[in-house]
Amino acid sequence: MATITDPVAPLLRLLWLASPALPIGAFSYSEGLESAVEHGLVRDDASAADWLEQQLGLLARGDLAAIAHGIAAWRANDETALRELALWLRVTRDGAEARLQSEQMGQSLLVWLRTQPMATPAQLALLAECCGGHAPPHAFVMALALAGIDVPIEQALQAQVFGWAENQVQAALKAVPLGQTAGQRVLTRLAARIPAAVAEALATPPARRQLFAPRLSILAARHETQYSRLFRS
Known part of the structure; x- marks a missing residue:
């Protein structure tokens, strides 16, 4: 069995943390x-x-870039940057569904x-203070550090975004709906x-992070009054 000192263990913990499960x-x-x-707007596997x-x-230019900046700030012990990042993450959730x-x-x-x-209790207290328990990207950054997952930032981003992709494909299977083979094509x-x-996220400076997507925000707002829905709004 892998132990905490096993060189494979950090990778296993990263996969665990990034898993949609x-x-x-x-x-x-x-x-x-x-x-x-x-x-x-989405009708089949190609449009999905x-x-x-x-x-x-x-x-890539929003939350992934934020995770990259957060990991760098945590490793540099830069609490000011971590707090600024937490604020940015809060104010960029531009609708009720995204905030929820x-x-x-x-x-x-x-x-x-x-x-x-x-x-440790002190580390958990810092996490709660910094992000108020909100903003999964910020909590993911802290969790990486608290779990002792010292992997290259590129690998951390790849794991996180692949977990997101798996989760969204599962949503498409239910909502479109799609078959399993079509889901694998997506x-x-x-x-x-x-x-x-990931390369774009790593190349995005803090001043150029942005999540401007008005069409997506309007659709998310409409979702809460949608007659039939499988997912939370």
């Missing part, structure tokens, strides 16, 4: 996809892949961390785009 509720949100299906590729581009997802998943990740033997397209998305 982590009990923080990611599976209950479609991030606008269900609303896009309702409005005819197009939609999710656009979201991946948004993540951020708050619920961030709080759930904090609860999960408290059940693990890897974090995941294949997303996986091919992940290296470029």
Whole structure:
């Protein structure tokens, strides 16, 4: 069995932390996809892949870049940068659904961390103070540090975004709906785009981070009044 000193253990812990099966509720949100299906923007595996590729581009210059900056700030022990990042993450959730997802998943990740033997009370207190238990990207950064996962930032971003892609494909299977083979075609397209998305995130300076996507925000707002829905709003 791998132990905490085993060189493989950090990779295993990274995969665990980035897994869509982590009990923080990611599976209950479609991030606008269900609303896009309702409005005819996503109809099959090709249009689902197009939609999710656009979201991946948004993540690259937004939350993925934020995770990269957060990891660098944590490793530099720069609390000022961590607090500024937490504020940016809070103010860029521009709708009720996005705020709900951020708050619920961030709080759930904090609860999960408290059940693990890897974090001290002082570290957990800093996490709660810095992000108020909100904003999954910020909590993910802290969790990486608290879990002792000292991997290259590029690997951390790849793991996180692949977990996101798996979760979104599962949402597409239910909402479109798609078959398993079609879902794998979508995941294949997303996986091919992940290296470029990670490279863009790493090249994005803090001043150029942005999550401006008004069409997605409007769809998310419409989702809460959608007649029939499988995902939380």
